Amino acid sequence: MNETVSVEALIVAVPETAGSALYGMIDVLSSAGSLWQQLAGAEPQRQTIHVRIVSPSKAPFTCGHRIPVQPDLSIEDDPRADIVILPELWLAPDDDMAGRYPSLLAWVRERYRDGSTIYSACSGSVMLAATGLLDNRDATSHWGYADLFRTRFPQVRFRPEPALVFADPAGRIVTAGGTTSWHDLALHIIARHMSPGEALRIAKVYLLKWHSEGQLPYAALVRAQPHADSVVRTCEQWLAEHYRDADAVAKAVTIAGIPERSVKRRFKAATGTTLIGYVQNLRVEEAKRRLETEDVPFETIAADLGYENLPFFRKLFKRSTGLTPGQYRKMFRPFVSAAEPALPSP
Template sequence: MQVLKVNILVSENALFSTVFGPFDMFIQAGVFWNKIHDLPLTPNFDVSITGLTDKEITGLSGAKIRPHKRISDDDDFDLVIVPSEGMNIQPHSQSFKRRVAYIKLMHERGAIVASICTGAFLLAATGLLNGKTATTHWALESPFRAAFPEVKLDTNLLIAEEGNVLTAGGVSADQDLCMRLIERCCDRDVALQTAKCTLVDFHNNKQSSFKSFVINKTHGDSAVLLCQKHIADNLHRTISISELAIFSNLTTKTLNRKFKKATNYAVNEYIQHLKVEEARRILEAETVSFEYVSQLLGYENVSFFRRLFKRLVGVSPKEYRRLFNGVESNSLPLAQKN
């Protein structure tokens, strides 16, 4: 089988875990498994780290790396990986612009290009994602949408794949991205072998269960801020828009309009998100039943709240507790089971 050339595009802003993680994952595909089973080594990828220059780079963590190649070396690659830059995105810098041009050139030459976390900002700046589905870290949804309105952003997805352009969600999604690319470029057997060796589950393609409801309190609307505080202080009971309208001295129509403009959510949607967020916090920390949690948050109809939870979080309360509390429902007393 042909050995494919992988280029990991490093910069001074990179999170090096998203450089070395993919480097190690690709370099051992066809190697680690074969060593374990005493088979001939069949490396599938030739991996290089490329920078704007070949000089040593200091990353955000203070760690240092010396690239193997420069973008001016004019090499061709089969895969180009764009690592995460954390929250330190600098779209007006020359470094950013030069890397964007390089990614676009590599794609024009036939390379598959893929980003990790905030690397999606560089990928989107090329225009390659316009009209296509993409993902990035859920906390960066608002700035990404503002910067790239033509991209169909879906931060529920862990991996978004549009032809030869892929984007991955958070930093640790680099593993899922590598598994998908190994499966795509080699075959499923090699991907499964790699997954077994590295203990990576590559069957999940959702980051919705990791997302946290981001509350906007910087909008400057005092009436909406009062309502937001009132909702947060009264999560244990049913809160109606009529109550909030009286509380804020506004009509229900005006309140809904102002609230949606300030927070991007209708009042009832906002209340539901906040109550589900509180339910998540309780499930993470305690072993009380979901029936108890539902009633604690003002939902007498437990089935409705369970469906709402699953719709907003992406998994059931039972599965969420297993993921983030480590408690299996069959280990709870009978009265406390979901």
């Protein structure tokens, strides 16, 4: 009789860990090779993924939203595994985890040097960035952490667009994007360490899907940036009300009361985007809102936002969201329809 072969996986848990991602990944990965087979009446696979929780100590604790965690192993045990996973953390958008868990970070670095494949999901990449393993490499995370990576981890080539990013050609470091992109990560792990067919079967069992559209459709293009530049703040506040104006950039420069070159330089330094890019983001956000909530043609929306050149605004919209206006409306309009009360039957 053939024996079962297990791929050993360690998933890191700390008090900041999001319980949904922690236990969701444990459930999905642990089900590979057996759950579909049970439901379909087929023979179990010979290969499985054996998942255990590792923490700074073996003492039980609660993670995000008071969800209990009982670690299987401590880093003091120096456990080894084929796979190490850093799941989502409950972190503020400016929290870089400075000074926290130095022994755990050192253990992750040691596991990478020892040959483990390192995976992170969502804000778990913040912890991974703190190890230094992402330096001078491509990485992703939830789009809400783009500014944190820009300011605290400038050596990391942050890519907010994809759902999965491979940091190296061998794929030994893989980061996943926002929140439920752990679904993509779990399916990738199963496909890679077991088989693509098993990943497809697990996707069918759990109704999981690849987020092939990436993160751009979900990202907020305009976010409040914590900075102390009063001139830039004045421009932001004025543009929030007047971004539809055809000469919005020129007027904002005038209101700033300093030379145009200085305004543009300070705006980019404070917000991470150019002045014209900021105005365009405000306009695309307005177009997104109207596509989500109104049935008016995109041509009308573009005209209301001051764009006479419709092809240009279509290209800008797709570059900013990753989708055409029609695709965007199709993706997000159902959420509004689902929230509307059903009409009474006649």
